[in-house]
Amino acid sequence: MKIAVSATESTLSTPIDSRFGRAKQFLIVDTDSNALAVLPNTQNLNAAQGAGIQAAQNVVNAGVQAVITGNCGPKAFRVLKAAGIAIYHCSDRSAGDAIKAILSGTLQPAESANAESHWS
Amino acid sequence: MVQTDPFVLAVASGKGGTGKTTLSVALAQVAGAPLYDCDVEEPNAHLFVRPQWQDKQDVTRRVPLIETELCTGCGACTELCQFNALIIVGHKAMVFEELCHSCGGCRRVCPTQAIHETDVTIGSVSLGLSAKLTLVQGCMAIGQVMAPPLIRATRNYHHNVPPAKLAILDCPPGTSCPMITAVRGSDFVLLVTEPTPFGLNDLQLAVETVRQLQLPFAVAINRADSGDRRVHDYCQREGIEVVIEIPELRHVAEAYSRGETLLEALPQQRQLLQNWLHQLCPGGLA
Numbered sequence: 001m002k003i004a005v006s007a008t009e010s011t012l013s014t015p016i017d018s019r020f021g022r023a024k025q026f027l028i029v030d031t032d033s034n035a036l037a038v039l040p041n042t043q044n045l046n047a048a049q050g051a052g053i054q055a056a057q058n059v060v061n062a063g064v065q066a067v068i069t070g071n072c073g074p075k076a077f078r079v080l081k082a083a084g085i086a087i088y089h090c091s092d093r094s095a096g097d098a099i100k101a102i103l104s105g106t107l108q109p110a111e112s113a114n115a116e117s118h119w120s
Numbered sequence: 121m122v123q124t125d126p127f128v129l130a131v132a133s134g135k136g137g138t139g140k141t142t143l144s145v146a147l148a149q150v151a152g153a154p155l156y157d158c159d160v161e162e163p164n165a166h167l168f169v170r171p172q173w174q175d176k177q178d179v180t181r182r183v184p185l186i187e188t189e190l191c192t193g194c195g196a197c198t199e200l201c202q203f204n205a206l207i208i209v210g211h212k213a214m215v216f217e218e219l220c221h222s223c224g225g226c227r228r229v230c231p232t233q234a235i236h237e238t239d240v241t242i243g244s245v246s247l248g249l250s251a252k253l254t255l256v257q258g259c260m261a262i263g264q265v266m267a268p269p270l271i272r273a274t275r276n277y278h279h280n281v282p283p284a285k286l287a288i289l290d291c292p293p294g295t296s297c298p299m300i301t302a303v304r305g306s307d308f309v310l311l312v313t314e315p316t317p318f319g320l321n322d323l324q325l326a327v328e329t330v331r332q333l334q335l336p337f338a339v340a341i342n343r344a345d346s347g348d349r350r351v352h353d354y355c356q357r358e359g360i361e362v363v364i365e366i367p368e369l370r371h372v373a374e375a376y377s378r379g380e381t382l383l384e385a386l387p388q389q390r391q392l393l394q395n396w397l398h399q400l401c402p403g404g405l406a
Contacts, residue, residue: 049203050203050216057209
């Protein structure tokens with residue numbers, strides 16, 4: 001399974017970036033091969049509008065099946081849902097620990113967005 | 121007889137809560153001019169005018185509608201859209217109406233004619249009459265975020281508005297699209313401020329804005345004898361005329377909280393406003 005994690009740094013020990021649309025970057029982790037790639041999100045960091053939508057489009061294009069992030073607004077949630085991507089809300093551990101929690105089934109996917117539009 | 125366009129006086133400000141509506145209502149009363157409440161996100165002039173509503177028209181704007189069977193997910197529309205209002209998910213375009221600026225470009229570039237347009241109601245324009253004055257009010261529908269098209273519709277509303285030589289616009293606060301939409305094309309802008317650091321900061325932004333729009337303007341200072349002299353000093357330095365000063369008085373604030381107009385609370389302002397309006401737009405007073 002390929003998972004995108006919003007992250008502040010480029011390693012798995014880094015904390016999850018609580019923001020989705022304006023996250024610094026996404027770690028794209030292939031849990032089968034343990035391959036790690038970094039998807040920059042800098043173009044959305046300063047976007048006036050639609051940052052969540054564009055970030056969602058980018059992770060959809062990266063071909064992930066799941067997203068781990070701290071907070072996800074309604075528009076990004078709609079995009080990810082339409083693409084059939086599971087969304088996990090988590091911010092209290094490292095990116096690597098959150099992936100382990102998904103694989104072990106202790107972290108459950110979200111049913112709805114957990115932040116308002118323009119949450120920062 | 122050909123009806124000439126009225127002289128349009130836009131009452132604006134940078135900072136909110138400085139007294140735009142208070143002054144707009146008073147100016148409209150003094151001049152016997154129609155008042156257009158263009159602060160469509162939170163119109164409040166009616167609280168002071170207390171009109172009988174005569175007419176109400178819905179205002180719509182066009183947004184794209186995707187015919188999914190025809191969409192190939194080519195992405196031509198998403199590439200064109202500057203506002204991220206369209207994206208491709210699962211090889212189909214998806215629309216975010218709230219980000220759409222209704223330019224119609226996506227429909228034009230779609231190679232398979234999969235994009236149609238549909239009307240979304242963004243609010244309404246109402247006409248109200250009272251013994252005091254004629255009020256045209258724009259009011260945005262709940263959940264809508266795009267104010268400029270509704271502001272334009274409010275400004276352009278003519279149906280059953282008695283012909284007048286002068287029209288007063290109560291504009292939205294700030295210096296972004298709604299404010300610019302409201303003041304653009306007016307004949308004169310009155311910037312209302314207060315003698316506080318916030319009032320001064322936002323006045324400076326508003327002055328920069330109307331200068332860029334090349335509109336003639338002057339300043340009104342509300343609660344003029346409170347705060348400090350920095351707004352006065354700034355206006356003097358910049359050669360900006362301060363044409364109206366309203367004193368800070370408790371009974372004026374009390375009257376406001378009861379929905380009474382400035383002229384009811386401070387009748388001596390009538391002559392001052394009348395003199396200024398007469399100077400600004402001779403023949404504009406009914």
